[in-house]
Amino acid sequence: MTSHLRCDEVTVRFGGVVACNKISLDVEEGKVIGLIGPNGAGKTTLFNVLSRFQDCDDGHVYYRDQQIDAKNTHDMIDLGMARTFQNINLFAEQTTLENILIGAHHLIGNPFSNMLWLPSARRNERELTDRAVEIAEMLNLGDELDNPVKNLPYGHQKRVEMARALAAKPEMILLDEPVAGCNDEETAELKEIVKRINTELGITIFLVEHDMAMVMTVCDYIYVINFGANLAQGTPSEIQSNRDVIKAYLGEDDE
Amino acid sequence: MGCLVFKSGERFKRCWQTILAGAPMADINAAIKAKMVQRKWAAMGVLFLVALIFPIAPGVESWMASEATLIIMYIMAAQGVSILTGYTGLVTVGHGGFLAVGAYASALSTKYLGTDLITGIIVGAAMSAFVGWVLGLVFLRLSGAFMAIGTLGFAFFVGTVVNNVPIFEGREGISLPKNHVIGFEIGDIGFYYTALATLGLTTLFVSLLVRSGVGRAFMALRDSEKAAEASGVNRVFYRTLAFSLSAAVTGVAGVLFAHYVNYVSSEVFADIWYSVDFLVATVVGGSAVLLGPFVGGLFVAFLPTFIELFVDQPGDLAFIIKGGALIFVLIAAPAGVVVGLVQLFRWLRGKLGGDTQ
Numbered sequence A: 001m002t003s004h005l006r007c008d009e010v011t012v013r014f015g016g017v018v019a020c021n022k023i024s025l026d027v028e029e030g031k032v033i034g035l036i037g038p039n040g041a042g043k044t045t046l047f048n049v050l051s052r053f054q055d056c057d058d059g060h061v062y063y064r065d066q067q068i069d070a071k072n073t074h075d076m077i078d079l080g081m082a083r084t085f086q087n088i089n090l091f092a093e094q095t096t097l098e099n100i101l102i103g104a105h106h107l108i109g110n111p112f113s114n115m116l117w118l119p120s121a122r123r124n125e126r127e128l129t130d131r132a133v134e135i136a137e138m139l140n141l142g143d144e145l146d147n148p149v150k151n152l153p154y155g156h157q158k159r160v161e162m163a164r165a166l167a168a169k170p171e172m173i174l175l176d177e178p179v180a181g182c183n184d185e186e187t188a189e190l191k192e193i194v195k196r197i198n199t200e201l202g203i204t205i206f207l208v209e210h211d212m213a214m215v216m217t218v219c220d221y222i223y224v225i226n227f228g229a230n231l232a233q234g235t236p237s238e239i240q241s242n243r244d245v246i247k248a249y250l251g252e253d254d255e
Numbered sequence B: 001m002g003c004l005v006f007k008s009g010e011r012f013k014r015c016w017q018t019i020l021a022g023a024p025m026a027d028i029n030a031a032i033k034a035k036m037v038q039r040k041w042a043a044m045g046v047l048f049l050v051a052l053i054f055p056i057a058p059g060v061e062s063w064m065a066s067e068a069t070l071i072i073m074y075i076m077a078a079q080g081v082s083i084l085t086g087y088t089g090l091v092t093v094g095h096g097g098f099l100a101v102g103a104y105a106s107a108l109s110t111k112y113l114g115t116d117l118i119t120g121i122i123v124g125a126a127m128s129a130f131v132g133w134v135l136g137l138v139f140l141r142l143s144g145a146f147m148a149i150g151t152l153g154f155a156f157f158v159g160t161v162v163n164n165v166p167i168f169e170g171r172e173g174i175s176l177p178k179n180h181v182i183g184f185e186i187g188d189i190g191f192y193y194t195a196l197a198t199l200g201l202t203t204l205f206v207s208l209l210v211r212s213g214v215g216r217a218f219m220a221l222r223d224s225e226k227a228a229e230a231s232g233v234n235r236v237f238y239r240t241l242a243f244s245l246s247a248a249v250t251g252v253a254g255v256l257f258a259h260y261v262n263y264v265s266s267e268v269f270a271d272i273w274y275s276v277d278f279l280v281a282t283v284v285g286g287s288a289v290l291l292g293p294f295v296g297g298l299f300v301a302f303l304p305t306f307i308e309l310f311v312d313q314p315g316d317l318a319f320i321i322k323g324g325a326l327i328f329v330l331i332a333a334p335a336g337v338v339v340g341l342v343q344l345f346r347w348l349r350g351k352l353g354g355d356t357q
Helices: A043-050 A073-079 A096-103 A111-115 A119-138 A154-167 A184-201 A212-218 A236-240 A243-250 B002-020 B025-056 B062-087 B095-113 B117-138 B144-164 B188-211 B213-223 B225-230 B235-261 B273-285 B292-310 B317-332 B337-356
Strands: A003-014 A017-028 A032-036 A058-063 A081-083 A172-176 A204-208 A221-226 A229-234
Touching: A003 A043, A003 A204, A017 A032, A017 A043, A017 A058, A017 A204, A017 A221, A032 A043, A032 A184, A032 A212, A043 A172, A043 A204, A073 A081, A073 B225, A081 A154, A096 A119, A096 A154, A096 B213, A111 A119, A111 B213, A111 B235, A119 A154, A119 B213, A154 A172, A154 A184, A184 A204, A184 A212, A212 A236, A221 A236, A221 A243, A229 A236, A229 A243, B025 B062, B025 B188, B062 B095, B062 B188, B062 B213, B062 B235, B062 B273, B062 B292, B095 B117, B095 B144, B095 B235, B095 B273, B117 B235, B144 B273, B188 B213, B188 B235, B213 B225, B213 B235, B225 B235, B273 B292, B273 B317, B273 B337, B292 B317, B292 B337, B317 B337
Parallel strands: A017 A229, A032 A204, A032 A221, A081 A172, A172 A204
Antiparallel strands: A003 A017, A003 A058, A221 A229
16 A cells, blocks of 8 residues: 555644644545544644645644645645645636636746747647646536636536646645535536546545545545544445444434 | 737637537637637737827827827836736735836936946836835735735835935936937937837737736736645745736836936936826726726826816816726726726627617
8 A cells, every 4th residue: 555645643723722633644545535524523624734725733744755744835736736625716707728727837837938938838838728628628618618617507616626626737636525515416427527537547536525425435445533533444334334433423322 | 929819810710610500608708709809909909000100190299209108108007017906916006116116227227337228128127127026025915905005105115215315316316318229319209119119018028928827827816825826826936926027017117207208306206196197097997908008008198188188277187087087997897998898898789689689
């Protein structure tokens, strides 16, 4: 087993509140790994620590055994790690194509030759655009390329987020609640896309999600956290029958 | 450039073919967009052609060429503001400061090193870019109204410096010799053409910039800093770069201004109203469209002269009209006059199209 992303006893405090208390987890390369837990368990905080949107007070984060907990947020893409946002965070006024192209920002090369459209930059820009169109077609967004994303339906916007993450040529994508707020049809479509990204492109996926049906069918391995600490880990079937997990979600039996 | 225009033309043709074949709405949108791009370049071309023959056209007096030079400088300064305010989303009320930086850099280089206008432009642009870079780093954590106040402070700071540091010669000012371009002395008409050529270059630069990956990064920072950083945009670098490029373009306008009046003094360049004028020009015309600074710059620069044609004692009438126009535009067409007119035109066409069916 090769570790792709790993955190060791990560602790985050907000004033007196301990959002994450010595949480450890390990994301295996090429797999789909899920993180679940009841509301307020610290999922989002941990997610932000892993994607370098949040510093941790204690513990370390490793990407392919390279320590990353002091790196800049924008450096994650260069390492090969992209992320999406729970509340869609697109560039609303810009078109689908422009949104996807931003994902490929770290591939634009030298900014000075890029902004003057020197020959090398022109060639590069054409390649990036071709690739962006390809990604859009893979995610069924081919008809919306020139449409400002604010005009797109919710499910489409979720897919634009994924397309933007893919444009960075990542080796790993962190998905923050990819199907939150979607209807059944959109959920099914996104589920399919997540699977395809993993199997066809070989990209490691780490996702936080509330939709249990989605998590149980998509993930190879699941981590459960509760009250900011590790609660359980295992395959979907193990998690489904784990007494601690059932207790955390449904509450203690009175008997 | 030619390649870019050709590319959009190709796309345009393809889009019309798809419409004729009964295409979905997205393709039709793309076709309209491609058509708009063509119209924009056509409008720009006509504008430059008119500007090119204007001073030698019959019936045009020399003061008109002078006035046109002033308008060109306003347009250029507004272009600088639009890079920062329109595309990167940082409101600046201090670009008069960069006008002064460019003007004084060139004036000092002309006085002490005897450089010509072209070298002056390069020196002024470089100096403004440098000061803009430093200011971008200083204001790294400011945004919104705080950025506006910070930049306003910068304009006051520059005014105080040129008033009090001996080398800038305060209110006495520095007189400049007649203008030279590569060894040739140029008069008013020659200066007009130099300014026009420079405006052509800055326009080309801005249009290339905003379509490039760097322009995309600026707009990404404007629309969502979080998502931009998640996509790998280095916030510190690109914000500072936006500041620097924006300052450079306005700085070049400052160089032209200094050589246009052959004189720099704190009385002229410590004036805070330049900063306000440039912002008004950018916002009224449209801060994130290429034609915006042209419309806004023309409006702000020509307004006082225009009023004087009709009113004997104009007083502060120009300020009142500018303020009124700013409020009106912010309410009626927040994206600026250019975008507002395009939207109005489309709406009208939709109405008329609906009637005929």
